[in-house]
Amino acid sequence: CPQNRKTFRIREEHLKDEKEELRRLRVQNGPGTEDPSVSLFREYLRLKTVHPEPDYGTSETLLPCPVCPGRVVAIITWVGSRPELKSVVLNSHTDVVPVYEEHWKHDPFAAVKDEHGNIYGRGSQDMKCVTIQYIEAIRRLKAAGKRFSRTIHLTFVPDEEVGGHKGMETFVKHPEFQKLNIGFALDEGLANPTNAYTVFYGERNPWWITVRCPGSPGHGSRFVENTAAEKLVSVFRMLNTNECFTLGDVTTVNMTMVKGGVAYNVIPAEMDVSFDLRIPPTVNLQEFEEKIKAWCKEAGEDVTYDFAQKHMDQNFTSTEESDPWWHAFSSTCKAMNVTLQKEIFPAATDSRFIREEGLPAIGFSPMNLTPILLHDHNEYLNEQVFLRGIQVYERLVPALASVPPLSGEE
Ligand code: MET
Numbered sequence: 572c573p574q575n576r577k578t579f580r581i582r583e584e585h586l587k588d589e590k591e592e593l594r595r596l597r598v599q600n601g602p603g604t605e606d607p608s609v610s611l612f613r614e615y616l617r618l619k620t621v622h623p624e625p626d627y628g629t630s631e632t633l634l635p636c637p638v639c640p641g642r643v644v645a646i647i648t649w650v651g652s653r654p655e656l657k658s659v660v661l662n663s664h665t666d667v668v669p670v671y672e673e674h675w676k677h678d679p680f681a682a683v684k685d686e687h688g689n690i691y692g693r694g695s696q697d698m699k700c701v702t703i704q705y706i707e708a709i710r711r712l713k714a715a716g717k718r719f720s721r722t723i724h725l726t727f728v729p730d731e732e733v734g735g736h737k738g739m740e741t742f743v744k745h746p747e748f749q750k751l752n753i754g755f756a757l758d759e760g761l762a763n764p765t766n767a768y769t770v771f772y773g774e775r776n777p778w779w780i781t782v783r784c785p786g787s788p789g790h791g792s793r794f795v796e797n798t799a800a801e802k803l804v805s806v807f808r809m810l811n812t813n814e815c816f817t818l819g820d821v822t823t824v825n826m827t828m829v830k831g832g833v834a835y836n837v838i839p840a841e842m843d844v845s846f847d848l849r850i851p852p853t854v855n856l857q858e859f860e861e862k863i864k865a866w867c868k869e870a871g872e873d874v875t876y877d878f879a880q881k882h883m884d885q886n887f888t889s890t891e892e893s894d895p896w897w898h899a900f901s902s903t904c905k906a907m908n909v910t911l912q913k914e915i916f917p918a919a920t921d922s923r924f925i926r927e928e929g930l931p932a933i934g935f936s937p938m939n940l941t942p943i944l945l946h947d948h949n950e951y952l953n954e955q956v957f958l959r960g961i962q963v964y965e966r967l968v969p970a971l972a973s974v975p976p977l978s979g980e981e
């Protein structure tokens with residue numbers, strides 16, 4: 572339709588701008604040898620911290636805080652000149668999601684850089700880029716002899732991608748977390764295809780549910796009533812009301828796993844179906860669970876459900892100009908001519924555990940001019956965008972670590 576053609580044209584023009592901007596950055600930074608920050612980023616992409624068996628081995632060389640057997644949260648601290656003030660945390664997770672290698676243009680763990688400077692790798696957007704950008708920004712600030720009043724902690728957390736149970740969820744309850752004396756945290760966000768950067772001040776609540784549908788078994792050739800499969804279909808119909816609005820504003824439901832069955836000709840005694848639900852902060856969670864309960868009951872008296880993930884906290888972080896942390900963040904971006912788009916994160920990050928502790932957290936991955944490719948095939952980040960992100964942190968970190976003492980801090 573004409574409307575679509577118009578959108579498409581805008582997108583084409585937009586891509587042209589994007590390419591020009593990247594060309595401009597390349598010219599500005601000049602050709603020649605690779606920036607050592609980029610080399611470090613590529614080295615990190617080659618570490619296979621990929622599920623289901625992430626190799627976290629190397630991170631133990633940092634300062635480890637044992638969270639769960641086989642899992643560590645590494646912390647690096649830059650003590651401020653007024654260490655009694657609340658600290659700034661730069662958080663990143665060290666794990667990445669699996670790949671379908673056959674769909675990738677390049678080996679997803681080789682960190683191949685193409686002729687445009689695009690660096691391909693699992694984690695190039697989510698979120699190994701951010702980890703290295705934090706480190707490089709801090710390294711440059713230290714090398715320049717800078718020091719700030721507030722302490723800065725870099726935290727490197729495992730297992731975000733599998734729900735954070737052996738990562739941030741446990742860590743926030745650990746005495747070591749309390750000792751960090753956190754005032755404000757930065758964590759991951761998403762790429763933005765335009766020249767703007769997106770910031771996230773809240774998240775949808777992730778609920779991972781498995782519905783168990785028992786049913787009458789029997790020979791596959793017969794008319795059997797009350798089967799597991801018909802209950803499964805009934806639950807699916809009621810739950811799967813996928814709506815098409817901006818992701819942060821609506822509940823999405825996706826059926827992600829189905830289990831059951833042993834042979835073509837045996838009607839199974841049980842079938843399990845799993846759903847990934849993402850619920851916006853505006854939804855009444857108690858009422859929503861009542862609905863799920865009712866749908867299951869309607870599908871069959873013996874249909875039950877379990878949660879593998881059930882986040883209930885609906886707090887978000889202030890983005891009022893009167894908030895000292897947000898003011899430091901947003902005024903720095905303004906001074907750098909960086910446009911910000913404020914949104915609710917459509918998926919989930921470790922920020923939800925930090926916010927649940929009553930602490931402010933902003934999701935931000937400085938990747939503009941970049942398509943959103945997290946968890947996708949051929950995830951990449953352009954090296955110029957990556958380098959620009961370091962510069963953004965070189966300004967943001969000093970601003971946040973210099974926020975004047977808040978009431979109650981002196
Ligand atoms: C719900 S646990 C978080 C895992 C991942 N970041 C996701 O949003 O799917």
Ligand SMILES: [Zn+2]
Nearest residue numbers: 664697698759
């Ligand atoms: Zn992530």
Ligand SMILES: [Zn+2]
Nearest residue numbers: 697732945946
């Ligand atoms: Zn992810």
